[in-house]
Amino acid sequence: MNRKIKVGIVGLGRMGKEYADNLAFKMRAVDLVAACSISEEELAYARDTLQVKQLYKDYDQMIEQADLEAVFIISSTDMHASQMIKALEAGLHVFCEKPLAITVESCVKVKEVASRHPHLKTTIGFVRRFDESYQYAKAKIESGAIGIPFMVKAQTVDKDTVAEFQIKYVNKSGGIFHDYNVHDIDLTRWFLGSEIKTVHAMGGAFKHKGFAALGDADNVMTSCQLENGTMAVIIASRTAMVGHDTYTEIVGTLGTLRIGRPPGKNRVEIYDQHGARTECLDTFMERFEDAFLTMTEDFIDCIIYDRQPLCTIDGAMEATRAAIAFTTSFKEKRLVSVS
Amino acid sequence: MNRKIKVGIVGLGRMGKEYADNLAFKMRAVDLVAACSISEEELAYARDTLQVKQLYKDYDQMIEQADLEAVFIISSTDMHASQMIKALEAGLHVFCEKPLAITVESCVKVKEVASRHPHLKTTIGFVRRFDESYQYAKAKIESGAIGIPFMVKAQTVDKDTVAEFQIKYVNKSGGIFHDYNVHDIDLTRWFLGSEIKTVHAMGGAFKHKGFAALGDADNVMTSCQLENGTMAVIIASRTAMVGHDTYTEIVGTLGTLRIGRPPGKNRVEIYDQHGARTECLDTFMERFEDAFLTMTEDFIDCIIYDRQPLCTIDGAMEATRAAIAFTTSFKEKRLVSVS
């Protein structure tokens, strides 16, 4: 009951700091004992704000030297797979921020290593599954409230303000389908209970031309046929003026659930010269702040109570496989099979 | 079936023109044969746009000379009662724009004359009762959908743009309670099925100081106890930036109906740098345009099919009685009995 899991974290950028704050300040069952970053500023944050004792510039060193039971990998996407493998081989439970990897080969390697350590808990951070509203929707669906779900409309839409900043991360992140839609892909699989079979993607750099030069886009749309005959349309945008406008609609034979519209910042509505309006969420983090904590707590509980995490390496591999198909379809302007 | 009622109209100001347009262009069972106004511009409108043949500067003359079956009185409030009496005595059905009068004495006189002409149809234009949404709410309540209604929250709220223009009409209109809240009073009586017993009003000239000098206000709020133990809060505002924001909430033992929020102009929602928003109605007329036509058609039907109009002189008198009590309570800062 009072057991505390000794945790290390790698990566203390914008996202990593959020995880670290949760681990350091908001969870009774965690001791955040070690942190790793190549950035001096990030290590100073760990030391001064998080009061983490053991600081590392080198990930391998942390894995070897620190007294850890679990590691949180919040580094850049291209590091996820190899760091996860090293952690597993060192006997650590692993939480890895999504996406697991941008190639299926990397996913397969992780899976292979994980399968040799079945006692270690592993999960990939598909945080939207842990959001209160998504959980509510899932429970509704399982209770039969909307009959048989057969269509998902999903989008991950960021406020325009971060777009220019993101251009330089395109290469590391794998592009908009891996970085944004991997969430929607995971939710589609979860809500429709099937894998994506064929996809048709399109899009463009409609506003920030810099994405085009990198073979990426600022707005994309993909239609998906699933194995079980159901269907989905998945959208991503980097250019919303209104704010972070992530939204999911699940249509069933008896009803529809809509999650996230309008993307209001809070319960305040303003009536003024601009009309009747709600100011909207700025960021993904603002939207899913509570879900990040819930997800982190859930993973620690999985370790303590020997329970299987909701988000698996298999699922993450399927999501990557689909994101690759989206990307191929977008680039080659053709229908693409996922498998 | 093909009978046409010969109608005259007095008053072709902003409101009168709306009525006249409906009478002239949108109703198959009406011949708009005469119009009366002291304004040359208004008479020119009647002649050129409405193509009305018989034009009068003098109301008495129209009543005597024109070949009429009914008259629509859309003149200034201070003329309503006397013009209605003259029309009744001339054997005409009468539609009179609200309020009937700003003194109970005037109402009593009209009632007395009307009672001597029981075959003539009379009504006062409490237009909100004819709005599709209000009618729907009334039917819902009568079906028992919200149990026993025991509280009304009602407001008539105009966009700020017309406030300065209204200052010069305060004296003729009887002030904000007669001009705005008479609608809410009528609806309260309709929804709660009882008369208002005691009232407590307050308010001020919070934005347009000119109203204070005239003993009027730009924002007022009145709490009402009804004879049957139910209650209401009735608000009026001349200063909304958002637009015309008329709203009514009826609370019952099993549910609540809310009519009119947000006061969106149409079914378009805008997502932009101001948030997720709806542009709102500009005017009372924009909000109730359809209801004005429905109400006018209904009155003509009452004549043709010998049916009693929904809004009666008695009701209008009670509304005036209450508006006077509101005004007195506001001016004397005390609880006032209506009867």
Place this chain on the structure above:
Amino acid sequence: MNRKIKVGIVGLGRMGKEYADNLAFKMRAVDLVAACSISEEELAYARDTLQVKQLYKDYDQMIEQADLEAVFIISSTDMHASQMIKALEAGLHVFCEKPLAITVESCVKVKEVASRHPHLKTTIGFVRRFDESYQYAKAKIESGAIGIPFMVKAQTVDKDTVAEFQIKYVNKSGGIFHDYNVHDIDLTRWFLGSEIKTVHAMGGAFKHKGFAALGDADNVMTSCQLENGTMAVIIASRTAMVGHDTYTEIVGTLGTLRIGRPPGKNRVEIYDQHGARTECLDTFMERFEDAFLTMTEDFIDCIIYDRQPLCTIDGAMEATRAAIAFTTSFKEKRLVSVS
């Protein structure tokens, strides 16, 4: 100014009656002088309710014998093209309910005949363009309010109650893409200012299996790439429990417009044991009732004032071409080029 256009109508089914009521009762510039139907009941309606004098069982006879200036074709889809051609050759202006035809060949024939009668006004009833909210959205876009529009999400969604009834009309209507999405196709072309280039459609008979046997579906989704690089996702459903839930979203570089959500019946909101809710529209007709009148008035104005109608035969042909591509893509499970 006071000119009245002599109009005949063919088809007095559910839709035809709506048109006929507007033509007979709500328009000052129309004389509905003739009606044609193969149904005795419909002719009786024309005679008794509409008080139309000249009644025909045979369309050719009406065209030849009745004293007409214009004809409204509201018959079943398979009759549209040939009836339109006959009317044009008889020198009549023609209003034709959408879709013009379900083959491009038929559209081409109509176009060819129309081009030989350039003085005759022709239009196809894409009614949604005349809805107040769609018009408002179009004006907003043209004013630059959302920057450059680059994505449309559109759906035509009917309440489940009519689905079983529709099964028997699948063959005549051309199926769900022609019957439902032809509106969305037209709107997509209008809002994005380009033609649809390639499409990928999918769907199924998820609830009413009877559609599957006819090669049709009760829910479909199509992704579209347009000539100018923009994109659209177009959905149709016959199975909504909530009501008629037609909806369009236009995304631009500076903002998004959303038209139609939630599809509330009126301005009443109910708070009760089911939550905070709005009862929704039952039918397409309930949603677009005003737009049908506006569109009909507009066409008569086009005749009177010698103005070109907004919806052209060319546009209708493009819509048919796209609907055919949707259908092919759905049936053959492949990407299809429209041209």
Place this chain on the structure above:
Amino acid sequence: MNRKIKVGIVGLGRMGKEYADNLAFKMRAVDLVAACSISEEELAYARDTLQVKQLYKDYDQMIEQADLEAVFIISSTDMHASQMIKALEAGLHVFCEKPLAITVESCVKVKEVASRHPHLKTTIGFVRRFDESYQYAKAKIESGAIGIPFMVKAQTVDKDTVAEFQIKYVNKSGGIFHDYNVHDIDLTRWFLGSEIKTVHAMGGAFKHKGFAALGDADNVMTSCQLENGTMAVIIASRTAMVGHDTYTEIVGTLGTLRIGRPPGKNRVEIYDQHGARTECLDTFMERFEDAFLTMTEDFIDCIIYDRQPLCTIDGAMEATRAAIAFTTSFKEKRLVSVS
């Protein structure tokens, strides 16, 4: 930085457990060292679930014996004042759940004792001030976003399910005005920056007749005139079917802020046979769960950083004074001055 405040709590009923859970599990700067209750079940909860070491049946004993720096008083309303006085005299910082007392005399006594211990932090738990949306609204107002605020419409509305349960607490709680509206009173003072001067209250036991026998009501409405000329209408209901429907609207010369409508449970909207709807909050606690934690953290911060709490004894006394006036006005059916 790492200082922990030693805290005791009295009262572990429904509300007390919420506070205790926050103190025990969610705050790094607190050691919950002692708990007091007359209930064996509650003490067992403290021992087993909260793992509190020092348990007391007697409040005086806890104050004397336990090693405390601060006490949280979450007992029944009639105990608040005396327990607060004892704690202050024992040199403890005090957090007291609202209302401070149901007589002004009790408030005055507390104030007098507190004034003799100026170094001790005291606050009364007006939790709604700490809700994210209320804080946002307050900041908006202070930024001038709605000009000068001059009207508040506020309500505290509970789901009907708890009404019968509440009947037996009427005597201890002081009735609906003290128990429900004291929040709205506090918010009105906060948003309008003035004290309530005169009030007119009314209401009834419209659904649960048991309240009438106790001189209480299940629905009440009070109009308030404030010292600075502004106004408020304050409503309470125990009978909402929709759920906990607490709502506040602040009207200013340039705009209006509305907080809390609809009272959706989360970001899920359901489209089904009941319409387009949102399921609503069940309880006050569900609505303000985060605010309770924020408020508790804020009070601990006030102790640690020697800062004055936002909610003062003076404010609580004014709220009690107003709630008494509401009650008197309701019982005596007259206008009542607060001072």
